[in-house]
Amino acid sequence: MKKDETYIVHGLFNDDDVLINSIKSAQEKGFKVKEVYSPFPIHKLNDVIGLKSTRISYSALISGLVGLLLSVWMIWYMMIFDWPQNIGGKPIASFIKAMPAFVPVIFEIIVLFAVVFMVISYFFKNKLFPGNKKGNPDVRTTDNMFLVEFILNNDTKQIVELLKDTGAVEVKVFNVSDKKEIKFWQKSAEIISLLMIAITIISCNSNAPKRNPADVFMPDMYKSVAYEPYSENSMLKPVLGTIKRGFMPYEIDNTLQGYNNALASLKMPIKQTAFNLKQGKELYNIYCISCHGKNGDGNGKLVLNEKILGIPEYSKTKLPNITEGSIFHVITYGKNMMGSHSSQLTATERWQIVQYVLKLRE
């Protein structure tokens, strides 16, 4: 044996307690344990061989926080900034007000980020990936054997005897120069070749027009088996003139004539009060703000984000001729691009909005 060569010594044990005692007596003699392979986690061992506590759980904390920030930003961007949708009259202009409904998704995204990145960093730190063939030095260490590894530069006689005396079932000595180094690219060659095969197969799909476009494989919902609502044979149509309870029909027609009529003669049936104005403001900030803007200048979010264009500013100087009647008429029926809001707002609520719009006009 030459003095400058390195040797690996493997001691195999069949009991975890014997292993720990053997490691302890080896450490007393000044030997440093390189590695221990075991079929299951041994808690006592970590202190004996001086393992520092792992910091892997920090990756969950950090990625959870990243998930929190990303999900809040994403929901704010989608629901408040980019396209505020008016859904069931929920507040849409303020993230804080609308936030309770976003909590479930934010929570799930935090959990997803924390877990996925912690597990990925666990795989990364432990060098675990499909196709990794390195594994353990002895197949029995995943069954009932415990293996302790020492790396020495000098004579191995002393440690071999020590291991045998303290209960090792088997002791092996390797000269390191015998061992072949497996390069990373060799290990991953398998994965790469599999990927290439997959890509080849996928790219075989040519774009030549083979299919007859007239074939409809799944014409579902175009030809429904069930009766459509209010179609023949389905349900009785409501009697002509049926209205829902508590509803007063709006007598003026949805025509130009009707618009002029409302403009000239329709008057507000509710009083001008501070309460009505406040209600009107709240409703305006839910139902109108995304197009007409906070001040009624036609610069709502959807206009600024170019989802909808051509919304007029209704200040007194720009549109001097509109009246409370015509505003109510337009909210009820809609005009040009604007849709009807009569199904979402009761007549009183519409009048309250009218009060607020009149205030904004000034």
Added chain:
Amino acid sequence: MEVHKINTPLILGNKTYKDITDDVTAPIKNKAGKLWWFAFLLSFSAFLAGVGAIVYTISTGIGVWGLNNTVSWAWDITNFVWWIGIGHAGTLISAVLLLFRQKWRLSISRSAEAMTIFAVIQAALFPIIHMGRPWLMHWMFPLPNTYGSLWVNFNSPLLWDVFAISTYFLVSLMFWYVGLIPDFATIRDRAIKPFKKHIYSILSFGWSGKAKHWQRHEEVSLVLAGIATPLVISVHTIVSFDFATSIIPGWHSTIFPPYFVAGAIFSGFAMVQTLIIIMRKVANLKNYITIYHIQMMNKVILVTGSIVGLAYATEIFMAWYSGVELEQYTLINRATGPYWWAYLTMVLFNVLSPQLLWFKNLRSSIVFTFILSIVINIGMWFERFVIIVTSLHRDFLPSSWRMYSPTYVEVLIFIGTLGFFFTLFLLYARTFPIIAQSELKTILKEENSIAKNKQANQSKEIK
């Protein structure tokens, strides 16, 4: 070290480390028996029938189901909630019991987690089928699109469901896989045929069992358990929000989240019992899954069953106490209306039958437990049916009151998911380490000494 004080060993038969390895890898080494092939072919043909029914539904339209304008949700959502509920027991066993340091979880956690994953797959099928155009499934996610980038609605409980269930599936899968890696390595090292060895060496990700790796493994498992515990509660809470945030009488109730979570654990444990009792006999695991394990699970069933009973009683109380006529009518209609038989089944199977578990000899009887576990799962299916159908079939407008009955297509889809579930589970039982053997080895010495002490005490008493 804290030793569990109860004088009952969790591993019987004075096993060694090698015995555990051999017993767990035996089903993978040996050829499948006739019984397995029979069960496999049966469930696989049920699965194929289900696939046929799904293709028929999607190609023709949802009209082939028994739904109508009044009862627009019925069979599929019942099955969805039933399956997702069953899934919850797996996470509860592996995560919550890990946090509580319950060692009896070790022998059953792997199979319970497998059950979770397979059940969530079945659950996720139903909303996808109900979409009608499942190839547009990606529209559920907030992806940029050509409609001005019209985003999904984050106010909707149905979208919360999308996030909850996909997160739950991924987290359960990762939790399961992190635990499986060392056990796959054990099979890799025992495999003799090169093909088998190759497959398991890919699956085991090159696990070596170094001390540092084990330390990280334990830490990751603990943190995963800590995260999975609130997650599992959130998932069924969000499922219950699908109903609770609506204004339908019988759904619009704040008791729904705890009631659903308890019901989920209840039905899930029943399903674990069904599977475990068969498995311990077929795979010869009686020394690892003992009567004690079955008793402990029966206690969980008893507690959660009582919570479910309390929730039913609270619903009755709240209907009276709230003074809301619609709520009162819905409740009376549930119990005495055209679907009274479903309500009666639910109460008998879910509230009264688990109360029998107060008796110790019933609690430790394997035959009784097996029958009860099936009874409970039928009962819990009817619970969801009662909640969904009886609330909808008589809504606010008496002129549109309708009855609901499933068509054969719906029944076949449900049988198909049962077939799919058992196909997956049977394949799992033959190819996966069905017990978390590396974790189980950590308690072997302790359990053997408990068993020895117990034997010594017994022989003393005889003398």
